[in-house]
Amino acid sequence: EPEVTQTPSHQVTQMGQEVILRCVPISNHLYFYWYRQILGQKVEFLVSFYNNEISEKSEIFDDQFSVERPDGSNFTLKIRSTKLEDSAMYFCASSPEIGSFYGYTFGSGTRLTVV
């Protein structure tokens, strides 16, 4: 069964450093998402991406965050200057179409720890 792959599974970074989280969506999917889950809390939507541009972002997704699809297969989330409160699980998801949620698939997540 096709999978969404996220790397690394766990990343530790120093406060103030830039970090890039990587995702390889399912190959025929067109819509891409990032979600965040602070430990013990609910999963929250960060951003959706389609046709090489952001289609929607939440208020969490401020200027510290950016996304791109650099090479047609990877989908990345960059945090420019990490803060302690950025420590969380970050999930990538992809979908082949909009609106029906068929095939909507999550990756296994990257645990980001900011020290």
Next chain:
Amino acid sequence: AQTVTQSQPEMSVQEAETVTLSCTYDTSESDYYLFWYKQPPSRQMILVIRQEAYKQQNATENRFSVNFQKAAKSFSLKISDSQLGDAAMYFCAYGETGANSKLTFGKGITLSVRP
């Protein structure tokens, strides 16, 4: 904005028994999707079951079934013949059709299964 409420933080069930997890949501839309996701200790997000709001019939997937009450905006998950492997965090989620297919999650419920 849509909200999803899971008011029970924890539940426990005896192995082989049945348990029901509650979820309510708020929306002004008439067409949408509802989901239950399972998150084991590995923190991967696993889709358990989905329900399309326009379908009156409650969704079922093997031991998992839902009770979807559209007028009451209630969406509960019933797990029959509970197994030790069912122990996990369970999240209820809402997805709006059209738009950008983002998901809105509840806070989750921790289910433990007693042998």
